[in-house]
Amino acid sequence: MRRLISTASVVGVLAASTLTGAAGAEPFPDVIVLPGASSAEGIAVGKGSEFFAGDLFQGDIFQGDLRSGEASLFIDAPEGRLAVGLKVDVSHDLLFVAGGLTGQAYVYDARTGADVAALTLADPELGTFVNDVALSNDAAWFTDSVQPHLYRVPIAPNGSVGTPSTLVLTGPAANLSGEFNLNGIAVAPHGKALIVSHGGDSTLYTVDPATGASAPISGADLPSVDGILVEAGRLWAVQNFLNQVTELRLSPDLSSATVQDVITSPDFQTPTTVARHGGRLALVNAKFDTGIPPTADRYEVILVDR
Numbered sequence: 001m002r003r004l005i006s007t008a009s010v011v012g013v014l015a016a017s018t019l020t021g022a023a024g025a026e027p028f029p030d031v032i033v034l035p036g037a038s039s040a041e042g043i044a045v046g047k048g049s050e051f052f053a054g055d056l057f058q059g060d061i062f063q064g065d066l067r068s069g070e071a072s073l074f075i076d077a078p079e080g081r082l083a084v085g086l087k088v089d090v091s092h093d094l095l096f097v098a099g100g101l102t103g104q105a106y107v108y109d110a111r112t113g114a115d116v117a118a119l120t121l122a123d124p125e126l127g128t129f130v131n132d133v134a135l136s137n138d139a140a141w142f143t144d145s146v147q148p149h150l151y152r153v154p155i156a157p158n159g160s161v162g163t164p165s166t167l168v169l170t171g172p173a174a175n176l177s178g179e180f181n182l183n184g185i186a187v188a189p190h191g192k193a194l195i196v197s198h199g200g201d202s203t204l205y206t207v208d209p210a211t212g213a214s215a216p217i218s219g220a221d222l223p224s225v226d227g228i229l230v231e232a233g234r235l236w237a238v239q240n241f242l243n244q245v246t247e248l249r250l251s252p253d254l255s256s257a258t259v260q261d262v263i264t265s266p267d268f269q270t271p272t273t274v275a276r277h278g279g280r281l282a283l284v285n286a287k288f289d290t291g292i293p294p295t296a297d298r299y300e301v302i303l304v305d306r
Helices: 002-024
Strands: 031-033 043-045 050-054 061-065 071-075 086-089 094-098 104-109 115-120 130-135 139-144 149-154 165-168 182-187 194-198 203-207 214-216 225-231 234-239 244-250 257-264 271-277 280-285 300-305
Touching: 043 271, 043 280, 050 086, 050 280, 086 130, 094 130, 094 139, 104 130, 104 149, 139 182, 182 225, 182 234, 194 225, 203 225, 234 257, 234 271
Parallel strands: 043 086, 130 182, 225 271
Antiparallel strands: 031 300, 043 050, 050 061, 061 071, 086 094, 094 104, 104 115, 130 139, 139 149, 149 165, 182 194, 194 203, 203 214, 225 234, 234 244, 244 257, 271 280, 280 300
């Protein structure tokens, strides 16, 4: 009997301890302010709950923690740089940044913030807007919103960055009739294709990374589409001026997509890009509804359950 009572007591203590720990766990914040930011556009996750977000018109990069809600200036960018889409190569501790109107891409050390490379992808005098970036196994891929081009930056196994090359698109993704055309980009689940969002056409296309040939993804009716995220056959598409994120299920051959959910938040104010940490999506508010350049008093990262 004493053994039974003792065992029951231990079980009770462990259960109470577990419940107390769960109840005492700090919840993730809903809103993370980027202190001192004058604008915002891109977001990417790094190691653990680390995130990076960019000041669009200053080119600065903020670093923070999605769990604690803390954020601070990480990179005070040289004058003349912009920061649009971001991605982190965690294995090599590299942060890739799309440079917008500059026609450039920037690579930083994700641990120290030091410059690794400033790469010229396109000639600004010919018209360019390097908008977003995705990472494959051996390269960073950048979109251009005013040219029918993707730019490939090789990443060697040792983490060194190679010379950029241009992939000219053919097919529907090459359409330039919109003010902003190619926008978000992601690598397909099987790694053999790229997926791009097209703001002018309000839809998604696949792109063959070897030839540039593109094809539509049916069922992806996405007005105001901006940044995209693809993981395990699911695609999240940010619709900036609609203040929502649409989750779609991709068919195995990527020819079609089916809407699974539409995610909204009262904290959204023209979100532009999306990253994921565990069961949460993190989006940055660009606040383009206040103007371009925007004129808001503060800029934030918004967390929502996926």
